[in-house]
Amino acid sequence: MKTYKPIIDEHFLLNIKYKSHKMGKLDSHSDSIVKENSEYFIHLIRIALADDVISIKELELLHRVSKKLGFTAEETDHLIRTTRKSDYTPPTILQARFEQVYEIVNMTLVDGSINKNEMFMASSFAAKSGFNEKEIPNLLVLLLNGIRLEKSKGEIFSEYQNKVMKHA
Numbered sequence: 001m002k003t004y005k006p007i008i009d010e011h012f013l014l015n016i017k018y019k020s021h022k023m024g025k026l027d028s029h030s031d032s033i034v035k036e037n038s039e040y041f042i043h044l045i046r047i048a049l050a051d052d053v054i055s056i057k058e059l060e061l062l063h064r065v066s067k068k069l070g071f072t073a074e075e076t077d078h079l080i081r082t083t084r085k086s087d088y089t090p091p092t093i094l095q096a097r098f099e100q101v102y103e104i105v106n107m108t109l110v111d112g113s114i115n116k117n118e119m120f121m122a123s124s125f126a127a128k129s130g131f132n133e134k135e136i137p138n139l140l141v142l143l144l145n146g147i148r149l150e151k152s153k154g155e156i157f158s159e160y161q162n163k164v165m166k167h168a
Contacts, residue, residue, distance in 0.1 A: 034070075037069040037070065037071070038079070040069070040103070041062075041065065041066055041069055041071065041076075041079060042079060042083050043100075044062060044065060044104070044125075045062060045079060045080055045083040046083060046084075046085060047090075047100070047104075047125050047128050047129065048062060048124075048125075048128075049083070049084070049085035050085065050090065050128035050129075051128060052085060054080065055124075057117055057120055057121060057124075058121060058124065059080070060117065061108075061117065061118060061121040062076065062080060063076055064118075065107055066079070068107065068110055090128065090129050090130045091129075091130075094161075095157060097129045097130050097131065098139075098157050098160060099153060099157075100125070100129050101122065101125060101126045101129055101131070101139065101140075101143065102143055102147075102153050102156065102157075104121075104122050104125045104126075105122050105140065105143040105144060105147060106143075106147055108121070108122055109144070109147055109148070114144070119140065122140055123136050123137070123140060126139060126140065135164070138163065139160065142156060142159060142160055142163070143156060146159065
């Protein structure tokens with residue numbers, strides 16, 4: 001197993017090149033995968049709508065994510081136009097909120113690199129999911145390092161809980 005130097009700069013990880021993140025094999029022609037991708041993407045739209053506005057940066061990230069999920073620009077625009085905020089309520093359970101941010105960070109890493117706009121969006125999504133603005137940089141660094149080191153979602157969540165308890 002390769003060892004990586006951990007990221008400690010919580011003031012943002014600009015233009016870092018990552019090894020391609022390994023995802024499960026997906027059959028893009030499968031109806032269940034298309035449904036799952038649609039539900040996931042609609043969830044991201046609802047998070048972006050949590051403050052009633054989808055900013056230009058959020059819109060750009062949504063289009064990049066939708067392309068990775070196999071949607072056309074027309075399908076993406078239709079989903080963005082027809083998805084309503086009222087359908088999104090951030091989870092009250094910490095682990096569920098953590099998992100949402102995990103999935104967003106994971107999606108930003110899927111192409112092997114991450115840029116400042118993606119980090120801004122991940123930070124914005126974390127805030128909309130109910131995380132305190134002061135803890136978000138540490139949360140994102142923890143997620144980036146954990147995903148890059150191929151730790152499980154559960155392992156990363158346990159680390160997060162331990163850090164939160166130490167600072168409480």
